[in-house]
Amino acid sequence: MADITIRAVRKSYGKTATLHGIDLAFASGEFVVILGPSGCGKSTLLRMIAGLEDITGGEIEINGRVVNTLEPRERGCAMVFQNYALYPHMTVADNIGYALKVAGVPKAERRTRIVETARIVGLGDYLERRPAALSGGQRQRVAMARAIIREPGVFLFDEPLSNLDATLRVTMRAEIRKLHQRLSATSVFVTHDQVEAMTLADKLVVMNKGHVEQVGQPLDIYHRPASTFVASFIGAPPMNLMDARIDASATLARHEHLAIPISSAMAAALAGRDVTLGIRPEECRVLPAGEGLPARVDFVEELGSGRIVHAAFGSRIFAAAIPLDIRVAPGDLIGLALPPAQLHVFDRETGRRLDVTHSAGRHEPVRQAAEAV
Amino acid sequence: MIQRTPYADAFTYVLMALGFLLLIGPFAVIVAGASQTVQQVNAVPFNFLPQGQLLANMAEAWQRANLGTAMLNSFIMASLVTFGKVALSAMTAFSIVFFRTRFKHVFFWIVFITLMLPLEVRVVPTYAVAADLFEPIRLLIAWVTGITVSLNWNLLNSYAGLSLPLVATATGTFLYRQFYLTLPDELAEAARMDGSGPIRFFFDVVLPLSRTTMLALTTIMFVYGWNQYLWPLLMVTDPTYKTTMMSLVALLPSENGTPDWNVTLAGSLIIMLPPLLVVAVLQRWFVRGLVSSEK
Numbered sequence: 279m280a281d282i283t284i285r286a287v288r289k290s291y292g293k294t295a296t297l298h299g300i301d302l303a304f305a306s307g308e309f310v311v312i313l314g315p316s317g318c319g320k321s322t323l324l325r326m327i328a329g330l331e332d333i334t335g336g337e338i339e340i341n342g343r344v345v346n347t348l349e350p351r352e353r354g355c356a357m358v359f360q361n362y363a364l365y366p367h368m369t370v371a372d373n374i375g376y377a378l379k380v381a382g383v384p385k386a387e388r389r390t391r392i393v394e395t396a397r398i399v400g401l402g403d404y405l406e407r408r409p410a411a412l413s414g415g416q417r418q419r420v421a422m423a424r425a426i427i428r429e430p431g432v433f434l435f436d437e438p439l440s441n442l443d444a445t446l447r448v449t450m451r452a453e454i455r456k457l458h459q460r461l462s463a464t465s466v467f468v469t470h471d472q473v474e475a476m477t478l479a480d481k482l483v484v485m486n487k488g489h490v491e492q493v494g495q496p497l498d499i500y501h502r503p504a505s506t507f508v509a510s511f512i513g514a515p516p517m518n519l520m521d522a523r524i525d526a527s528a529t530l531a532r533h534e535h536l537a538i539p540i541s542s543a544m545a546a547a548l549a550g551r552d553v554t555l556g557i558r559p560e561e562c563r564v565l566p567a568g569e570g571l572p573a574r575v576d577f578v579e580e581l582g583s584g585r586i587v588h589a590a591f592g593s594r595i596f597a598a599a600i601p602l603d604i605r606v607a608p609g610d611l612i613g614l615a616l617p618p619a620q621l622h623v624f625d626r627e628t629g630r631r632l633d634v635t636h637s638a639g640r641h642e643p644v645r646q647a648a649e650a651v
Numbered sequence: 652m653i654q655r656t657p658y659a660d661a662f663t664y665v666l667m668a669l670g671f672l673l674l675i676g677p678f679a680v681i682v683a684g685a686s687q688t689v690q691q692v693n694a695v696p697f698n699f700l701p702q703g704q705l706l707a708n709m710a711e712a713w714q715r716a717n718l719g720t721a722m723l724n725s726f727i728m729a730s731l732v733t734f735g736k737v738a739l740s741a742m743t744a745f746s747i748v749f750f751r752t753r754f755k756h757v758f759f760w761i762v763f764i765t766l767m768l769p770l771e772v773r774v775v776p777t778y779a780v781a782a783d784l785f786e787p788i789r790l791l792i793a794w795v796t797g798i799t800v801s802l803n804w805n806l807l808n809s810y811a812g813l814s815l816p817l818v819a820t821a822t823g824t825f826l827y828r829q830f831y832l833t834l835p836d837e838l839a840e841a842a843r844m845d846g847s848g849p850i851r852f853f854f855d856v857v858l859p860l861s862r863t864t865m866l867a868l869t870t871i872m873f874v875y876g877w878n879q880y881l882w883p884l885l886m887v888t889d890p891t892y893k894t895t896m897m898s899l900v901a902l903l904p905s906e907n908g909t910p911d912w913n914v915t916l917a918g919s920l921i922i923m924l925p926p927l928l929v930v931a932v933l934q935r936w937f938v939r940g941l942v943s944s945e946k
Contacts, residue, residue, distance in 0.1 A: 328844065330843065367859045
């Protein structure tokens with residue numbers, strides 16, 4: 279168990295800076311997921327915690343001890359790599375026990391601990407096999423066992439599930455979560471997969487271009503994205519975003535020739551401003567043609583549990599999730615209702631969220647339909 | 652593109668058969684000649700069938716060229732070259748591939764340049780160095796203090812002198828480097844996370860993984876060391892350090908002596924055997940190590 283504090287950490291390779299001052303604090307036992315697109319610096323940050331990358335500026339503290347200059351082995355971290363990085367010439371048992379062998383643990387004790395650890399991850403019958411004779415999921419388990427056996431204060435996961443097929447990924451995700459509940463070591467998990475992030479995280483860190491965009495609980499981030507980047511990165515399909523100007527005289531936002539009804543609180547707070555409005559596809563409602571805001575169906579995605587309509591709305595394509603009992607076909611004219619309480623509003627210049635004190639019911643299912651246009 | 656037509660097939664087989672004859676022909680002559688008497692070996696036309704004199708001829712050759720000492724010397728020299736080369740290349744390539752230093756490229760190119768300077772090209776300066784190892788030190792002392800000291804150490808007529816100049820080249824380094832580059836970076840990182848330092852990583856992970864490369868290099872280097880002629884000829888004056896290739900010359904019939912080519916051929920057959928054995932035993936790994944990537 280260990281807590282991690284990251285203070286103003288920067289990283290540059292020569293003149294190119296990849297991390298611009300990261301400040302984060304992870305509590306002991308927390309499961310932290312760092313989420314971001316490729317190239318956002320999330321893996322670099324993880325590798326800096328591990329000690330595999332030098333720290334250009336700032337401090338990383340593990341358990342109250344600044345570790346900037348410590349070797350990886352002195353930091354009390356264990357890491358699971360994306361491609362597992364098993365030693366191909368060693369048996370599963372030797373792979374799992376290698377850290378103990380290096381540490382000089384006597385053979386008998388090593389053996390008991392290897393067997394015990396292998397049992398935890400369900401590899402008891404494979405101890406004498408070579409990694410080449412294992413499936414992807416089993417190799418992943420060996421990699422995890424190798425991390426667990428050292429009883430580290432911190433687990434670091436570098437996109438460990440991205441090499442697995444979809445079904446296995448779901449199973450391993452659940453197993454990692456269970457393992458965390460059992461060992462309750464602080465875990466830092468890097469991924470670009472938002473489903474992994476949402477399901478695993480106690481605390482979610484969203485990164486973009488070397489900056490932290492938002493830190494919080496997954497649901498908070500989903501419901502209150504701090505920027506247009508977070509809004510469009512989290513959620514599938516992503517949040518619909520459009521430029522709009524808040525009308526100074528009516529409770530409306532104008533987007534091209536369309537007038538979108540907004541809440542009176544938003545109208546009062548932001549009158550006359552240029553903003554970016556956002557709404558999640560699942561909050562959009564589809565009405566018969568003639569009602570709501572006019573849109574033309576472009577194409578329909580079938581998900582089985584529902585369908586997603588992509589419709590031309592003004593000059594852009596809007597996604598709206600609709601229940602199975604509404605049937606639409608490409609070319610149909612439909613109406614879109616955007617419930618005012620579900621609208622997110624962001625500053626047009628900075629992309630940051632503008633908070634408007636809404637009346638209650640922001641996260642509740644929408645009952646009211648669109649107000650008259 | 653691979654096409655299969657009867658004519659093309661026949662053509663390739665003929666070509667292969669010709670190539671085989673070209674390769675095996677000299678061996679047939681050696682084996683046949685080595686087992687014949689003086690009269691038989693000088694008969695025209697040459698009889699390609701082996702006769703019964705092989706062991707007698709071999710014994711004669713062994714004695715005449717003092718092959719016992721020569722074989723032992725060649726074996727020691729080839730083993731030293733092989734061992735030194737394998738160890739040195741593995742370590743050099745390890746430091747070039749796995750360490751991030753500022754002067755990495757400088758080191759790399761220094762090693763690389765030695766590829767363009769085989770022993771035959773630098774044989775005179777190499778001899779000068781081997782003949783007087785302390786010359787630079789003596790000059791330095793004389794230059795700094797003005798005192799001329801008589802410090803002498805040379806490698807002539809020694810196993811070290813026979814093998815060291817052959818060890819210090821880059822061929823093996825590149826074989827290893829290519830192999831090391833195929834190892835994923837995460838392997839080194841995983842070892843670091845497991846608490847292992849570079850030396851431990853080298854012995855526990857890198858060396859076992861490069862087994863096939865090592866055996867391929869062993870094969871090449873043993874044959875290379877065994878076949879050396881120019882260098883031993885230059886630096887050995889003491890007959891106790893004679894190598895087989897030098898003895899081979901002693902087996903050639905003299906201009907006016909008996910043309911006993913059967914003894915010469917029997918001698919070459921003996922001399923050929925050790926590298927042949929090494930290749931035969933190691934050839935399985937040899938091919939695998941050169942085509943690399945056993946994963």
